Each structure stands twice: as structure tokens, then as C-alpha cells.
Amino acid sequence: MNWHHVLTIVGTNLKRLYKSRDYWIPLTILASLFFVFIPLILLVLLSNSPTTPVLTQIGEVIGTLPDQVQNNIRGDSPGTRTAYAFAVYLLAPVAIIVPLTISSAVGANTIVGERERGTGEFLAHSPLTEQEIYIGKLIGSLIPGYLATIVGFALYSLIVNLVVGPQIGGWFFPTTGWWILIFWVVPPFIAMALSVVLRMSARVRSAAAAQQASTLVTLPIILLSYAVSTGLVYSQAASAFVVGLVAWILAYVGLRSGMKAVKRERLLGVASEA
Numbered sequence: 001m002n003w004h005h006v007l008t009i010v011g012t013n014l015k016r017l018y019k020s021r022d023y024w025i026p027l028t029i030l031a032s033l034f035f036v037f038i039p040l041i042l043l044v045l046l047s048n049s050p051t052t053p054v055l056t057q058i059g060e061v062i063g064t065l066p067d068q069v070q071n072n073i074r075g076d077s078p079g080t081r082t083a084y085a086f087a088v089y090l091l092a093p094v095a096i097i098v099p100l101t102i103s104s105a106v107g108a109n110t111i112v113g114e115r116e117r118g119t120g121e122f123l124a125h126s127p128l129t130e131q132e133i134y135i136g137k138l139i140g141s142l143i144p145g146y147l148a149t150i151v152g153f154a155l156y157s158l159i160v161n162l163v164v165g166p167q168i169g170g171w172f173f174p175t176t177g178w179w180i181l182i183f184w185v186v187p188p189f190i191a192m193a194l195s196v197v198l199r200m201s202a203r204v205r206s207a208a209a210a211q212q213a214s215t216l217v218t219l220p221i222i223l224l225s226y227a228v229s230t231g232l233v234y235s236q237a238a239s240a241f242v243v244g245l246v247a248w249i250l251a252y253v254g255l256r257s258g259m260k261a262v263k264r265e266r267l268l269g270v271a272s273e274a
Helices: 003-019 021-047 053-062 067-072 078-090 094-110 112-117 120-124 130-163 176-203 207-232 237-261
Strands: none
Touching (some): 003 021, 003 130, 021 078, 021 094, 094 112, 094 130, 094 207, 130 176, 130 237, 176 207
């Protein structure tokens, strides 16, 4: 496999995505809302609110968390403890759902889009192998989602430390569970989703159909990732590592099988439903 060919496809896809502002601007707004604006508003309100019926009800919800989690929640006031719980535990699924959504949206159009733009014929007759095309499309779809994760994670960490940190004695975020979640668990979950999305993109006839199909087939992965990401920040590092390892294995199996979906005939629009 020629990695220069792969990187050429990756670069072409990213340049094309960058020029499609009507495509990436809404995705950027989505990431900004969930990583920056919503957490900022929520944490400011919680950490500076006096004891209210609403805060009491939220405290009751936090009281249902595992004892180990409740013992780790820091803060002297109910508002501070609630803000800490939200920042460290309850907002964790955002870190995996947002990149899944972004990468799936990009990946759904990456192969069928070649046919719609009329560039599929050029790609099919190029010296690139089907494996190189697949891996290039995979990396080109994974980068936007994971880049959003890294940038969003950095901004989210800054917000948490600036808003909640002063009330509990200094900067404390990211925690161990979040480090493992971002750098060990998020990448294979994105890869698992893309293994399905790229297969759909190669089989359907239009980008609209690819978007609809990818939404349906990735919904179970998003629900699973929500449960996993929530549990990981509660658990010990060892169990989180095991979950990540299993996710990497499943991602590898899914990507290997999904590679068979990229055929030159499908890039030409032949047997797209096969």
C-alpha cells in the first residue's frame, strides 16, 4: 500500500470539505454548542445559584449515582457539588456523541459524493488500489470528527477549570477517566461508526440516501457509546482500558469487513446496490 496515495485522497477530501462551508459550518456550530456554550451556561448557573427547588431536585438525581462517584464529588456548597458532578460525570457523553455525529455526516457523502460530482470515474481508473481509496476515505472522514473532539475537549477543560476550579481549590480537570475516554475510547468508536457509514456510502445511489441510511445504522452505536462514555468516567482506569481495547478490536473487524464495500464498479455507479 502506497501511503502517498492515501494521503493524497485524505488531503483532497479535507480541501473539498473546507470549501463546502454550507456543510462544515453547521457541524462546527453543533460542536461549539455542546462543547462550549451549553456547558458554560450550565456550569455558571449551577455553581453560582443559591439553594433552590430546582437545585434540590438536581441534587436528588446526583444522589442516585454510585457511592464511589458521590464520594469523589468535590465542593462545599450544593451548587458547587452539582456543577462538579455535571462537569466530570454527566456531560461525558458529549465527548463521544459529537465526533460520532460529525464523522458520520462527513463519511456518508465521501464515496457516493464521488459519483454525484462525476469524479468517481477518475478515481476508479486511477492507479490507486481499492484498499488505498478506502483507507484514504476513512482517515478523511475520521479527522474532522476527532479534530472537533480535541479542540472541543481543550475548550471544555478550560471552561470547567475557570468556572468550577476556583470553588474547589484550583484546576482539576481533565480527570483520569476523561483522558482515557478522549484518547483511548473515542477513536475506535468513531472508526466503528465509519466502518458502517462508508459501507452505506458505497452502496446507495445518492448522498441524501447515504445520510438517511447512516443515521439509522449509526444510532445503535451512538446509544452504545452514550452508555459506555457515561460508565467510563465512573469506573477505574483498568476497566476503562479494557472497554477501549474491546472497542479497538471491534473497530478493526468492522473496518476490515467494510473495506470490501469499496469497488471500482461502485465508484462508476455500477452495481451500487450489490
